[in-house]
Amino acid sequence: MASNKGLADKIWHNGQFIPWSDANIHVMSHVVHYGTAVFEGIRCYKTNKGSAIFRLPEHVKRLFNSAKIYRMTPPDFSYEQIYQACIDSVKENSFEECYIRPVIFRGLGEFGVNPLNSPIETYIITWFWGKYLGPEALEKGVEVQVASWNRFSPNTLPALAKAGANYMNSQLIKMEAIEHGYAEGIALDTYGYVSEGSGENIFIVRDGIIYTPPICASVLPGITRHSIIKLAKEFGYKVREEMVPREILYIADEVFFTGTAAEVTPICSIDKIHIGNGRRGPITKKLQEEFFGILSGEKEDRFGWLQYI
Ligand code: PMP
Numbered sequence: 001m002a003s004n005k006g007l008a009d010k011i012w013h014n015g016q017f018i019p020w021s022d023a024n025i026h027v028m029s030h031v032v033h034y035g036t037a038v039f040e041g042i043r044c045y046k047t048n049k050g051s052a053i054f055r056l057p058e059h060v061k062r063l064f065n066s067a068k069i070y071r072m073t074p075p076d077f078s079y080e081q082i083y084q085a086c087i088d089s090v091k092e093n094s095f096e097e098c099y100i101r102p103v104i105f106r107g108l109g110e111f112g113v114n115p116l117n118s119p120i121e122t123y124i125i126t127w128f129w130g131k132y133l134g135p136e137a138l139e140k141g142v143e144v145q146v147a148s149w150n151r152f153s154p155n156t157l158p159a160l161a162k163a164g165a166n167y168m169n170s171q172l173i174k175m176e177a178i179e180h181g182y183a184e185g186i187a188l189d190t191y192g193y194v195s196e197g198s199g200e201n202i203f204i205v206r207d208g209i210i211y212t213p214p215i216c217a218s219v220l221p222g223i224t225r226h227s228i229i230k231l232a233k234e235f236g237y238k239v240r241e242e243m244v245p246r247e248i249l250y251i252a253d254e255v256f257f258t259g260t261a262a263e264v265t266p267i268c269s270i271d272k273i274h275i276g277n278g279r280r281g282p283i284t285k286k287l288q289e290e291f292f293g294i295l296s297g298e299k300e301d302r303f304g305w306l307q308y309i
Contacts (some may be wrong), residue, residue: 006128008093012085013123014076017092023123028199030106030118035165037105038066041260044090046097047297051305054260054295056086057242060102066161067104074104074122082122089124090309096226099129099261105164130260131258132199133183135153141268142257142282146246147185148175151195151218154217159237160219166220170198184257186249186270189218194244200257200265201225204244205283207253214241224258230303231290237283254281264288 030036031150040063044053060083067073074082086100102124109118133142149172152159157166169187171217175196189195194213196202201222204211210232215221232239249255253276255267264287266280275281277302280288293299294306 004127004284006150007100008089008095008126011123011125012089012092013289014121015081015085017088021056022307025121026108028111029108030110030115031119032114032162033164034106034115035168036070036072036094036115036118037164038070038072039101039164040163040238041101041162042086042100043129043260044095044098044100045295045306046176047295047306047308049297049308051096052297052308053090053309054095054307055223055227055305056083058226060086062162062221062223063102063104068162070115070118070163072104072106072309074120074203077122078126080122085124087307087309089126093126095126095128095201097128098126101125101127103164108229129261132263133257133265134144137183137265138263139280141266141275142183143181143269143272144184145180145182145271146175146249146266147187147198149173149176149185149187150190152217153190154216159220160215162220167199172305173198179259187211187218188246192246193217193221194246194249196222197259197262199201199255200259200262202267203228203258204248204252204255205254205257205281206248206251208283209238209240209244210283211248212239212262213244217243222258222260224260224263227291227305228258228264231287235286235290239250241281252276254284256284256287264291290297 011023020155107119114294173185196219
């Protein structure tokens, strides 16, 4: 049974379940010094037909892609085994709904920068995680700022990999936003085009057309982003993946974030400038309703996004 603090009792480590309190690492592990980790963030939802994990194949695939970029593919575990281990982690801890965090990192081995002589460790952790940007954010929207920090430029840190070290950049964006009284920051890429939030992709609605920065704009290829593009196209909206100049944000009709943690969160103001009428817009609402309808089991899962436990 999952503990009452919302944390799992058991954590999957290299093929076995171990107690939460035993899932510790040595201070000289490579990851501690050099950020040598790739990870995923996945949600398991309580639907009206039982618990189901959202888009598990895509998350496991992105995990393996991130690992491949960093020459960190787990030597002992296949895609199928990690896939199954995510399902087993939810079952083992009796969660009805939870967040699932697989992480692959370099452990205790050589102390220098070269990661190749440090062992690859794979863990899957689960816990209960509520509304990421606050319980009211999904309806009221959040106030955000454009960050003074850019996302990393091409060929520095690979943005398509969900790597631990990337989140040092995210932390700068997030801390700055919080210090300034905002819920989140929107980062530009190094060319000055809109990139993404510290942990969310971004969508802009203008004159009925939906825009989102393309994957070459230093964004993580979000799985929620992909899902929202699908739903928007199904509704018949034009969706354009193209570079977005900063000032489009201020004159947009609607802007919203997408992400596993943030789900679909409207943005009501950017740098204190109201977006549209300063409230959740109709297209954002429509997409939210469809998205949450599928996740709750109320609407048909016609894309096969739910993996029932
Ligand atoms: N960008 C960043 C930087 C993120 O951390 C996340 C969360 N994983 C996203 C975008 C959204 O991706 P997804 O929808 O796959 O969670």
